[in-house]
Amino acid sequence: MYVRKTSCLLIALLLLVGSLVFATGAQEATAATPVVGGGRLSVYSTVYDDEYNMIMDAFTAKYGVKIDLVQGGAGELKTRIKAEAANPQGDVMFGGLLYSDYLNMGDNFETYIAANDKNLPAMFRNTTGKLTWNTTQIVNLLVNRELAKKLGVEIKGYKDLLNPVLKGKIVSADPSASSSAWRQLSTMLVVMGGGDYESDAAWNYIESLVQNLNGIMTSSSSAVYKGVFNGEYVVALTYEAPCVTYIEEGFGDKVEIVYPVEGTTNSPFASAIIKGAKNMDNAKLFMDFIVSDQAQKLYAGSTARHANTNIPTTNAVLTPIGQIKVVPENLEYIAKNQRAILDRFAKIWAKYN
Numbered sequence: 001m002y003v004r005k006t007s008c009l010l011i012a013l014l015l016l017v018g019s020l021v022f023a024t025g026a027q028e029a030t031a032a033t034p035v036v037g038g039g040r041l042s043v044y045s046t047v048y049d050d051e052y053n054m055i056m057d058a059f060t061a062k063y064g065v066k067i068d069l070v071q072g073g074a075g076e077l078k079t080r081i082k083a084e085a086a087n088p089q090g091d092v093m094f095g096g097l098l099y100s101d102y103l104n105m106g107d108n109f110e111t112y113i114a115a116n117d118k119n120l121p122a123m124f125r126n127t128t129g130k131l132t133w134n135t136t137q138i139v140n141l142l143v144n145r146e147l148a149k150k151l152g153v154e155i156k157g158y159k160d161l162l163n164p165v166l167k168g169k170i171v172s173a174d175p176s177a178s179s180s181a182w183r184q185l186s187t188m189l190v191v192m193g194g195g196d197y198e199s200d201a202a203w204n205y206i207e208s209l210v211q212n213l214n215g216i217m218t219s220s221s222s223a224v225y226k227g228v229f230n231g232e233y234v235v236a237l238t239y240e241a242p243c244v245t246y247i248e249e250g251f252g253d254k255v256e257i258v259y260p261v262e263g264t265t266n267s268p269f270a271s272a273i274i275k276g277a278k279n280m281d282n283a284k285l286f287m288d289f290i291v292s293d294q295a296q297k298l299y300a301g302s303t304a305r306h307a308n309t310n311i312p313t314t315n316a317v318l319t320p321i322g323q324i325k326v327v328p329e330n331l332e333y334i335a336k337n338q339r340a341i342l343d344r345f346a347k348i349w350a351k352y353n
Contacts, residue, residue, distance in 0.1 A: 037063035041282040042089060044070050044077045044274070046096030046179060048222060048242040051135075051304050055094075058298060059289050065282050073220045075177035081108050081274055091277035092286050095135070096179040097270040100335035102128045110273040110280075115288040124268055124307040131270035134290040136305045138240040138266045138324065139184050141258040142225050147234040155235055157260035158188055161209055168214035171233040173224050176342050179269070180221045180239040185345060186334050187265045191327050197334075197341070207348050215353045229255055244303035248317045259319070263327035268307060 045052055056067055070077070074096030081090060085108060093109075102109075109130040117126050124133040143155050151165050161170055173181035185206070186197070193202025216233070218224055225243055228236040229251070235258075243257045271290060273283040289295055291307065299306030301314040305321075313320075334341075 037065060037282075037285070039279060039282055040066045040068060041279050041286060042068040042070070042091045042277075043094050043286075044072070044081065044090040044092065045094040046072065046074045046077060046221070047094055047304075048245070050245050051241060051302065052094070054298055054302055055290060055295060058295065059286060062289070062294075063282075063285060065285070073173070073177045074179035074182075075174070076219070078105060078108075081105070085275065088274050088276045088278065090274045091279045091283040092271060092273055094271050094286075094290075095269055097131055097272055098179065098182075098267070098335070099128070099131070099331050100338045101270075101272075102130050103335050104338070106130050108275050110275050110277065110283075112273050112284055112287055114291045116291045116293065119293075119310070120291060120308050121310065124309075131272055132287045132291060133268040133270045133307045134295070135269045135299060135307055136266050137180070137183065137269050138259070138305065138326075139180065139187050139264055140238065140240050140243060141260060142228045142236040142238050142243045142246075143256045143258055144228045144231060144234050145254060145256055147231060151234065153234070155258055157258070157262045158192060158205070158209075159262065161235065161237075162205075162212055164212070166234060167212045168216060169234040170209075170213055170237070171216050171218065171224050171227045171235075172213060172237040173218045173221050175345060177219050178221045178224075181224075181237065182338070182342075183239070183265065183267060184237045185341065186329070187327075189341070190265070190329060191260065191263045195327075197330070197337070203344070203348075206345065210345075210348050211352050217349075241302075241304040244315075244318055248303060248315075257319075259324045261325070263325040265329050266305070266321065266324075266326050267329060267331070 059065065060067060070090065077093060077096065078101065081093065082105060111129040113126050113129065114132050126132055141155060148155060153163055153165055172184065175181040175185040188205060189197045189202040192205040193199035196202060221239065224236045225238045227233045229246060246255050247257065271287065273287060277283045296306045296308040296311050300311045303315060303318060
């Protein structure tokens with residue numbers, strides 16, 4: 001009888017200790033981001049190769065997740081997400097998302113706030129519930145030095161692109177299919193319109209530029225900067241990160257980054273979880289990771305500008321933001337009027353092509 005009571009007391013004590021340990025562990029688990037890991041993650045990515053490899057190598061090394069990659073332009077991937085809404089094939093869209101995408105297709109993305117979102121600067125926190133801002137992006141020109149020299153042209157800004165000598169030697173992506181090309185279009189409108197997106201000056205510039213493009217337009221962002229690097233075109237309407245990579249790799253004698261003297265813009269870019277993602281836990285883990293201090297420090301040392309500006313930039317070849325003429329944007333206007341702007345551009349394009 002005595003032995004049985006002792007055994008019962010011992011068992012009760014062990015259960016009590018176990019429950020306390022479990023409760024403590026549960027509190028710790030809820031206080032931190034759950035580590036899921038393993039399994040798979042289907043990624044729809046618009047980012048350039050170096051950024052993709054940098055982030056994915058670190059993410060997969062940390063969590064052991066197998067990645068299924070679909071790469072494409074922002075427009076192409078957003079169209080795909082909408083078409084697959086009834087049976088989602090992707091889990092996350094990595095990059096390429098703007099505030100306008102929240103207005104136009106917010107229902108296609110899951111509501112989720114990343115664990116480290118509260119530590120981002122206020123302007124880059126996820127106030128929509130859908131978009132996780134992980135980078136910012138400057139648009140610029142990329143010039144092939146040798147070809148420009150042969151033509152005897154100096155390209156310092158947007159006005160220089162109207163030089164008749166450059167007709168058919170400028171490359172741009174389609175703004176309806178490429179997020180960077182859309183940003184170039186909205187940037188040119190605000191810069192050349194003196195802050196007025198609807199001004200005659202802004203749209204007269206776009207019409208003149210379309211004529212000088214002479215029908216050259218690609219469906220993807222990467223074909224633009226690669227085309228200039230490979231000597232197919234003299235100048236590209238592109239974005240900063242892949243161009244800085246060329247400089248970092250020692251090709252500064254071959255290509256030149258030009259921040260237009262008239263001004264440029266620096267806008268946040270986001271990633272998001274696709275509604276109904278089949279690998280939801282890993283999708284949330286990925287959102288947590290891209291704004292974690294670990295990932296943002298990787299960005300800080302890379303050619304991509306990071307959203308968490310509380311972490312200092314450590315890439316010596318990246319031009320300090322203070323040395324670039326940055327023009328303020330009206331992000332709400334751009335978001336609400338994107339369709340109208342694209343339609344107007346399409347009509348101008350059709351007029352000359």
